[in-house]
Amino acid sequence: MEIIISDRAVSRRTYWIDEIRKLSGNFGDDSDRLEKELGLEIKKSGIVALIDHLRLCGNIPESYGHDTSEEKLYSKYTDTLLSLSFEALGLNSIVLKERADAADVEAFAKDYSFVADAKSFRLSRTAKNQKDFKVQAMDNWKRGKPYAMVVCPIYQLPNTSSQIYQQAIARNVCVFTYSHLSLLLTYSEVESKVKAQQLLRKIFQTIPTLNSSKNAIEYWLFINRTMLGFSKKIENLWSIEKVASIEAISIAKEEALTFLAQEREKTMSMSRQEALKELIKVHKIDSKINTIKSISDNGLFAVK
16 A cells, blocks of 8 residues: 655654744743744745645644643644644635634635634543534634534544534534645645635534534534545545545654653663752752742732
């Protein structure tokens, strides 16, 4: 069977994992620089590079610490990919600078508009609930726009029953995947951007017509049939993207397991003293001590 995700695509991901780590420091400046650099890469390498990113961006690298600047910038990276994807479809799109109480991306077609949010998760994370997908929040963040979309890694979505599907239908929010978006981009190249925009709108229009249900199969049946029924050209593209989605899981697992194996080897080679220091570092004990020491009377009680 032909391999879909190339070594070049894997190398591209490795480069950006390192680049995000190097950039991390000042979130505002780093975000602007990341958005600019990523945009230049896509402009130079074309839609193929964008699809490379989309197929592999769904998992947060295990090498990034929890709640670190790298993790926050990675979220910005996926938002930027989303915006660039919509632009590649011929829409106008922006990544919003505000981070609280708002969607991360806005997109504008000729006759419709929507807000969107990109989701990514660590492979090692076990518990995910409906709040992680922000379906209800996206409905609140439409701000007058008719549609909203949450784009997720396909292998992290519930495949039997989940409230996220019931919420999506009730609140008219499209739960989508990077795999489906990749296919949409490929279709825009094969057919036209106008046709791809029409298909995207048809997908949005499908959501509120579904019967309210937690059933994952019913939800994805409607989404997939809407896409496959739109054009005969999509069927072949579908087969390719299906293989790519399976390959993406293997690549993501190999990346994560390799890092964790290296971390285990590093830990096992430590002296007792080094291991204790690392444990203190992991639990951020020194940082917490300094934070506690910095607290002092703020003078509010003296205001009179």
